Amino acid sequence: MLTTSPAAPLPERLACMAADLRSLIAECNPDAVAVERIFFQTNVRTAISVAQASGVALAIAAAAGCEVAQYTPNEVKQAVAGYGAATKEQVQRMVTTQLGLAERPRPVDAADALALALCHLTVAPRLKRWEEAGR
Amino acid sequence: MLTTSPAAPLPERLACMAADLRSLIAECNPDAVAVERIFFQTNVRTAISVAQASGVALAIAAAAGCEVAQYTPNEVKQAVAGYGAATKEQVQRMVTTQLGLAERPRPVDAADALALALCHLTVAPRLKRWEEAGR
Numbered sequence: 335m336l337t338t339s340p341a342a343p344l345p346e347r348l349a350c351m352a353a354d355l356r357s358l359i360a361e362c363n364p365d366a367v368a369v370e371r372i373f374f375q376t377n378v379r380t381a382i383s384v385a386q387a388s389g390v391a392l393a394i395a396a397a398a399g400c401e402v403a404q405y406t407p408n409e410v411k412q413a414v415a416g417y418g419a420a421t422k423e424q425v426q427r428m429v430t431t432q433l434g435l436a437e438r439p440r441p442v443d444a445a446d447a448l449a450l451a452l453c454h455l456t457v458a459p460r461l462k463r464w465e466e467a468g469r
Numbered sequence: 470m471l472t473t474s475p476a477a478p479l480p481e482r483l484a485c486m487a488a489d490l491r492s493l494i495a496e497c498n499p500d501a502v503a504v505e506r507i508f509f510q511t512n513v514r515t516a517i518s519v520a521q522a523s524g525v526a527l528a529i530a531a532a533a534g535c536e537v538a539q540y541t542p543n544e545v546k547q548a549v550a551g552y553g554a555a556t557k558e559q560v561q562r563m564v565t566t567q568l569g570l571a572e573r574p575r576p577v578d579a580a581d582a583l584a585l586a587l588c589h590l591t592v593a594p595r596l597k598r599w600e601e602a603g604r
Contacts, residue, residue, distance in 0.1 A: 343531075343537070346531045348527050349527075351528070353532065385516075386521065386524025388521055389522060390525055392484075393486070393487045396480035397487060397488065
């Protein structure tokens with residue numbers, strides 16, 4: 335997990351996240367990057383900085399030439415737990431089982447990130463088949 | 470003004486904006502970059518992508534070592550037109566006068582950007598004096 339100092343000003347935290355994410359992509363060379371799609375139903379204050387961070391992630395993934403996919407939290411839960419309103423705990427359990435992990439990934443954010451990746455692995459080939467069938 | 474193709478997917482538009490902004494900062498070597506502070510009172514759909522773009526701008530300005538300042542639209546209007554609820558037209562007129570331009574900057578977004586820069590030039594030294602006085 336990438337973390338930044340909560341004490342640092344927001345522009346510096348975003349710059350730090352950008353640099354770390356760029357290094358991580360260079361190191362892992364992923365084909366695709368999945369980013370949670372942002373909605374503003376709940377906490378508007380938090381949502382702004384989350385959207386700003388997601389913008390940085392999208393820009394860096396695209397600049398690195400990765401395929402970039404976005405999924406809503408409900409799409410992730412549906413894909414991973416078979417149920418769009420699954421609880422955090424159900425998602426954690428499914429991620430643990432599907433990846434054959436010895437124990438649940440901690441913190442919860444890490445489980446969410448793994449669920450997002452699993453969602454992409456499930457949904458992307460299906461979308462591709464639909465796209466090909468529609469031609 | 471930096472523009473991106475409206476037809477391109479969002480991650481690519483953000484990556485394109487990031488590259489253009491990085492070049493512009495390298496070319497102009499500014500001491501400071503002022504970015505509009507985002508609020509979500511009106512159009513939530515637009516606000517998400519605006520916040521994502523602002524996150525990219527903040528990260529790039531900070532990574533380039535620039536001082537980064539954020540102002541709300543009301544702070545900008547107050548600083549430039551002396552009135553927080555000034556109309557777009559009043560702001561355009563004040564920007565034209567203060568910068569001694571032959572005609573109003575077009576499009577309106579360019580006038581807004583110039584107003585933001587003028588706001589920073591007005592407010593930043595005052596904030597600095599307050600800060601120094603408080604020591």
